[in-house]
Amino acid sequence: MLAYGIDIHAHKAALKNELPTIAVFGNGLDTLYPGQHRETARKMLDRGGWITENPFGTKPDAHNFPARNRIIAGLCDALIVVEAAEKGGALITAEIANSYNKDVFAVPGPVDMPFSAGCNQLIKTNKANLLTGVGDLEYLMGWNSAIPEPHRSGQLQLHLLSPEEQQIVRLLQEKNAPVGVDEISWRTGIPQGTLASLLLTLEFNGSIKSLPGKMYGLT
Structure with a gap:
């Protein structure tokens, strides 16, 4: 994953901002492809690294790359497709990530x-x-400590909610940011099947709102 375009630009931007960045190869670690990005690849060893499931000697043949894409999808917290034609590797990776x-x-x-x-x-x-800027990503992934138009806790009448509903609302108040369904289930101990019904009820009564990316936040 040192290809021309967004791949190499993302690696260079990460290195410039002293962030870890990882390349997933569709070939063996003894081959850097394309070779023009050798300098960037070497810098990544000090801040991130290279990953491959292919043994030494494996060439960067086209059929290796779709298989490699499942590793990319598995490693990421979120996948961003910046440009893609109607068919191509980016869409394969998006399908796997979903x-x-x-x-x-x-x-x-x-x-x-x-x-x-x-x-x-x-x-x-x-x-x-739909992604229009880094602010969308921060907000929807819950990476931003502040959310637009924060909920006024005084407006919520917790005593009218069931104990499990109160657990969910208190978690969202503590996080003060969107929280994913899996994390809500894990932190509250509420099974996913029960949680889906509780979230729907809280949406209907205006206590919480559903957000893209299977996230929930206070209204």
């Missing part, structure tokens, strides 16, 4: 641009959340 229940985002583009067709299709078919 099957892993990962959050998928896509940057929309002009309807007449070939390399925006894949992103627009992902958004249109609800296979990706």
